[in-house]
Amino acid sequence: MSEDPSEGVVRRDRFSGGPARGFLSSLAADERIFQADLAVDRAHVVMLAEQDIVDDDTVGEILAALDDVESAGHGALPDGEDVHEAIESAVIDRMGADGGKMHTARSRNDEVATCIRYRLREDVLGVVENTIALREALVSVAEKHTETVMPGYTHLQPAQPTTVAHYLLSYEAAVARDTARLLDAYDRINQSPLGAAAFAGTPFDVDRERTAELLGFDSVMSNSMDASAARDFLAETLSALATYATTLSGLAEDIIIFANKGYVDLDDDYSSTSSIMPQKKNPDTLELVRGTAGDAVGGLTGLLTTLKGLPRAYNRDLQRAHGHAFDAVDAVGNATDVAGGAVATATWNTELLAAEAADGFSTATGVADLLAMAGLPFRTAHEMVAEAAAEANGENPTVATLDAVAEEVLGASLWEYVNRDAVEAALDPTQSVASRDSQGGPAPSAVADDLDAVVSALDADTAALATRRDALAAADEQLATEVTRYD
Ligand code: ARG
Numbered sequence: 001m002s003e004d005p006s007e008g009v010v011r012r013d014r015f016s017g018g019p020a021r022g023f024l025s026s027l028a029a030d031e032r033i034f035q036a037d038l039a040v041d042r043a044h045v046v047m048l049a050e051q052d053i054v055d056d057d058t059v060g061e062i063l064a065a066l067d068d069v070e071s072a073g074h075g076a077l078p079d080g081e082d083v084h085e086a087i088e089s090a091v092i093d094r095m096g097a098d099g100g101k102m103h104t105a106r107s108r109n110d111e112v113a114t115c116i117r118y119r120l121r122e123d124v125l126g127v128v129e130n131t132i133a134l135r136e137a138l139v140s141v142a143e144k145h146t147e148t149v150m151p152g153y154t155h156l157q158p159a160q161p162t163t164v165a166h167y168l169l170s171y172e173a174a175v176a177r178d179t180a181r182l183l184d185a186y187d188r189i190n191q192s193p194l195g196a197a198a199f200a201g202t203p204f205d206v207d208r209e210r211t212a213e214l215l216g217f218d219s220v221m222s223n224s225m226d227a228s229a230a231r232d233f234l235a236e237t238l239s240a241l242a243t244y245a246t247t248l249s250g251l252a253e254d255i256i257i258f259a260n261k262g263y264v265d266l267d268d269d270y271s272s273t274s275s276i277m278p279q280k281k282n283p284d285t286l287e288l289v290r291g292t293a294g295d296a297v298g299g300l301t302g303l304l305t306t307l308k309g310l311p312r313a314y315n316r317d318l319q320r321a322h323g324h325a326f327d328a329v330d331a332v333g334n335a336t337d338v339a340g341g342a343v344a345t346a347t348w349n350t351e352l353l354a355a356e357a358a359d360g361f362s363t364a365t366g367v368a369d370l371l372a373m374a375g376l377p378f379r380t381a382h383e384m385v386a387e388a389a390a391e392a393n394g395e396n397p398t399v400a401t402l403d404a405v406a407e408e409v410l411g412a413s414l415w416e417y418v419n420r421d422a423v424e425a426a427l428d429p430t431q432s433v434a435s436r437d438s439q440g441g442p443a444p445s446a447v448a449d450d451l452d453a454v455v456s457a458l459d460a461d462t463a464a465l466a467t468r469r470d471a472l473a474a475a476d477e478q479l480a481t482e483v484t485r486y487d
Helices: 010-014 017-022 029-052 054-070 083-095 097-103 108-145 164-189 209-214 225-229 232-261 285-309 316-320 324-343 350-357 364-373 379-394 399-410 418-428 429-435 442-485
Strands: 150-153 157-163
Touching: 029 054, 029 083, 029 097, 029 108, 029 209, 029 442, 054 083, 054 097, 083 097, 083 108, 108 164, 108 225, 108 324, 108 442, 150 164, 150 350, 150 429, 157 164, 164 209, 164 232, 164 442, 209 399, 232 285, 232 324, 285 316, 285 324, 285 429, 364 379, 364 418, 364 429, 379 399, 399 418, 418 429, 429 442
Parallel strands: none
Antiparallel strands: 150 157
């Protein structure tokens, strides 16, 4: 039996981990949830006092000890299997055995699940904020380039002329869905497992709604076995992050290609040089943004592999689960900042883009559309224009070539269908873009309509973020107020 009854610890001595102690311990990694654990401890003991499970004086002493532990910081914690055990030991060190009443009616299993959710929700809101900033950057550059025509690609081949605004807003639309996925994930993260105890509830008359309220959770996860075991919120978050990182990697790749063609010039702040080749200006920042998708997808794979086939309820494998989500949230948040900065500060080479917008006969579809609008079956028009493209042999066909091919393929002059001005307009990239004014198309008028909707959606997401942050701040304040009652 240990000398000091406050340690209460024959079992702790015996099961201290032996040679595997370091392997078992998550204390260092738990620094990330140090503040979360203090908040969870505070809410839990306030509830224990309110429910007359632990007397007010003892709770006051525990709360004072927790303040002290907080000031000393994570680095000053005694050795422990994890932050939960170490904080409890630190409280007991300060006030004696009664500090152990802090762990009444709970387990580290519901405690750690609560701490992860408490911390991750804040991190996810951070990434939501990053995505909104990136979308704002995309929109503000797009607003300046609604008339800047550029080549559009499929299969990396020139396909149809579009505009820089239309291109950038295509990514804004994708990132908007990523924002929505992260907000959806947030709403399922923000549910409280606390009070589930190990997995099987507790005979104490705990008030789970109260601890949820004090910690800013939107609801209680009722089934105690589900509450302590569930980690699907990590999978959902990482899946949203991996999907988003994949979107970002496409944006990064495009801009790397455009920089390579001279279409866009990255600001020096977002470029690197070579240690040997003095002339080099490399898009390393965007290559790392592209590479971040590997981290997020790898993290998701690692997490799901850890979770797959785990039996109910708690298993220590879970200690290795949440790190994947925290790593990804950091990596993807940072990549977003860099991508947003690179987009906001890059310079588009409008002259070169205009000069090359019609390369590869990318206006061909517009000519076929013109003939189809004049009544020719689209397939026939398509074949005729394809024939003209073949005759032009890599060059863009002239009006005269088109007319000659019309005689050959249609057995009629082109001018029986359309007038010369209309054909010339279809061949001109700027007019080609302007003609495609269907909803969501690249015509400046269509992009202007889209921009209005995009700006309102951005405002709505900014408000959704603020609502969630305000709710967390209000809960924080409420908890701080309740704590002062025990001074
Ligand atoms: N450190 C553990 C984790 O992160 C929580 C402790 C639960 N440990 C236990 N043996 N039940 O999952």
